Amino acid sequence: MTHSLNEIEALSKRAARGSGLSWGLAEEAAKGTRWLASFGLPGPELLADLLELNDRRAEIDVSPMSLDGVWAAPAGRMSPLISGASLSDCAGRLLALGQIQLQSVSYPLLLVPFLGGAALRLKQPVSAAWEGARLTTDGHQLCVQGDDALLTNHATLVTVSAPAQMLGPKEPVMRAQVSPESWARLSGFAHRTFAPATEESRMRGAGAGLSDND
Numbered sequence: 001m002t003h004s005l006n007e008i009e010a011l012s013k014r015a016a017r018g019s020g021l022s023w024g025l026a027e028e029a030a031k032g033t034r035w036l037a038s039f040g041l042p043g044p045e046l047l048a049d050l051l052e053l054n055d056r057r058a059e060i061d062v063s064p065m066s067l068d069g070v071w072a073a074p075a076g077r078m079s080p081l082i083s084g085a086s087l088s089d090c091a092g093r094l095l096a097l098g099q100i101q102l103q104s105v106s107y108p109l110l111l112v113p114f115l116g117g118a119a120l121r122l123k124q125p126v127s128a129a130w131e132g133a134r135l136t137t138d139g140h141q142l143c144v145q146g147d148d149a150l151l152t153n154h155a156t157l158v159t160v161s162a163p164a165q166m167l168g169p170k171e172p173v174m175r176a177q178v179s180p181e182s183w184a185r186l187s188g189f190a191h192r193t194f195a196p197a198t199e200e201s202r203m204r205g206a207g208a209g210l211s212d213n214d
Contacts, residue, residue: 008043008178012033015051029081031113032112046107072103080105083102092121100159107152108158109151115128115137133146
């Protein structure tokens, strides 16, 4: 089933928030999911997988303990959303160091959209590599190498480098395929953000008034 990028972003934001992420991080997750989908990559499917893995887990458990040396999380697995946002904020440090390494990253493809933000700040392409996969972006286009490892649910080590070289870039599109099963999983998380109906809210609904104005 195809959906507009706006639809994908809106549902992803609600779903991320419904899983317990802060509104700010949920918004970043949604933008990243949309970005991946625009290049024909399964961002919504991977986001659903990640939300199920970390459902209602405290953000600090899957966040980098330190931004010095190799990044690692207390839980032994790192969220690509939280570490990605941190990488984007550390764009200047990344360029100065040449590379930053992240240990035990869940669904590392979800990290890549944040590199786009870093690339735009640096005005230099940025790449991420793990276990046979390498993706490079300048923020507008995306180069993909090593398709077999793209969708892994766990990368032992992710190396983020800048500057990087763009080879065979892809152009974004305006609509993307999302499986009905993944759409339903995200919708389930999104549903948590809706307040349950009360007797008062039902009475205030369309056609539910009790007053007689005749």
